Amino acid sequence: MPTRRAVFLTVPLLALPAAALAQTAGVTADHAWARATAGMGRTAAVYVTLHAEGGADRLIGATTPRAGMAMLHESFDDHGISRMRMLDAVDLPPGQTVTFRPGGLHIMLTHLGQPLVKGDSFPLTLRFAHAKPVTVTVKVAAPGAETPPGGDAMPGMNMQ
Amino acid sequence: MVLPMNSRVRAALLPVAAFMLVLGIGAGGWLLLSHNAVPQLGGIGGxxxxxxxxxxxxTDRTLRGRYLLVYFGYTFCPDVCPTTLTAVAGALDKLGKQADRLQPVFITVDPARDTPKVIGAYTAAFSSRILGLTGTDDQIAAVAREYRVYYAKRRTGEGPGDYTMDHSSILYLMAPDGHFIAPIAANETAAQMAADIARHLNAG
Known part of the structure; x- marks a missing residue:
């Protein structure tokens, strides 16, 4: 019977994404910021704060019209050597906040069309393993700024 | 894009291997540094x-007569170098008049991309008092050797400009006569850096 057969095929196809969605109410992304490029710099780092609302998720990529390439990167100090590693994904544990910040996790932009100037803002779309893509507005701070522009306290820092 | 695994791995490793060979001496210096041998180690700088x-x-002679704060990095560095150079600029502000005796120097380990114009514009974005320096591959290799600095290229893509540099995360405080005084960690805040530098300037 054609009808029964169709149902048979459809059920497993629907079941997989449904199971994934059940574990993930989505990812919120805020405090997206970058530093102005210094001199003729053609690279920049974007920092953002991510929170997996439901189940575990993973950040798997980012894109922005401002840069030819956006890579997930982590800076780390290895016995007195500054190194950066490219990451395929960044784990977002359920219910936890993951903060990208200078000296650690960042989204490295290369092949910038235009320098990033303090006061600029631009869209960045984040892609996740489970949650729908999220587009955030990245605000540009001074070169070498340590915190997002606008004097926002970094989330999770318990500033009082 | 879909190269066989072997040639992809080889393509990725060859430049790294070449760099490691060329920089063997720098790497040796790094090994010494990483074992906290800095204060006992003579011969940093030259x-x-x-x-x-x-x-x-x-040249080193041009800069004699002032304390130097020497840092190696590169201008395509998106994350760590701007943090360090901002801390250096902040330390200069905090040192006030004492900073007149100090010349911060930023030496690129990426001379292929950091031309004089590029390095000059980069350091000026942080402070006009930071001196940006570049050179030929040989000149950079020589100064890195003198300072026992490690650096290596890491590819991030297929294009000729698609790479980042690993580099030593230590700043070197040098005396007005060119002798090495103390290392300063690149991840110190401006306040920590200013305090560390002031301690040595006052002792000198």
């Missing part, structure tokens, strides 16, 4: 000939 942002030649 003669160099480099080029500043205006295209002028700068």
């Amino acid at each position: 003669p160099f000939t480099l080029t500043d942002g205006a295209g002028q030649t700068v």
Whole structure:
């Protein structure tokens, strides 16, 4: 019977994404910021704060019209050597906040069309393993700024 | 894009291997540094000939008579170098008049991309008092050797400009006569850096 057969095929196809969605109410992304490029710099780092609302998720990529390439990167100090590693994904544990910040996790932009100037803002779309893509507005701070522009306290820092 | 695994791995490893060979001495210095041997280790620093942002030649002798704060990095560095150079600029502000005795120097480990114009514009974005220096591959290799600095290229893509640099995360405080005084960690805050530098300037 054609009808029964169709149902048979459809059920497993629907079941997989449904199971994934059940574990993930989505990812919120805020405090997206970058530093102005210094001199003729053609690279920049974007920092953002991510929170997996439901189940575990993973950040798997980012894109922005401002840069030819956006890579997930982590800076780390290895016995007195500054190194950066490219990451395929960044784990977002359920219910936890993951903060990208200078000296650690960042989204490295290369092949910038235009320098990033303090006061600029631009869209960045984040892609996740489970949650729908999220587009955030990245605000540009001074070169070498340590915190997002606008004097926002970094989330999770318990500033009082 | 879909190269066989072997040639992809080989393509990725060859430049790294070449760099490691060329920089064997630098790597040796790094090994010594990583074992906290810095205060006992003589011979950090030495003669160099480099080029500043205006295209002028700068040597170790040009800079004698002032304390130097020497840091190696590169201008395509998106995350760590801006943090460190901002801390250096902040330390200069905090040191006030004492900073007149100090010349911060930023030497690129990426001379292929950091031309004099590029390095000069980069350091100026942080402070006009930071001196950016570049040179030929040989000049950079020589000064890195003198300072026991490790650096290596890491590819991030297929294009000729798709790479980042690993580099030592230590700043070197040098005496007015060119002798090494103390290392300063690149991840110190401006306040920590200013305090560390002031301690040595006051002792000298």
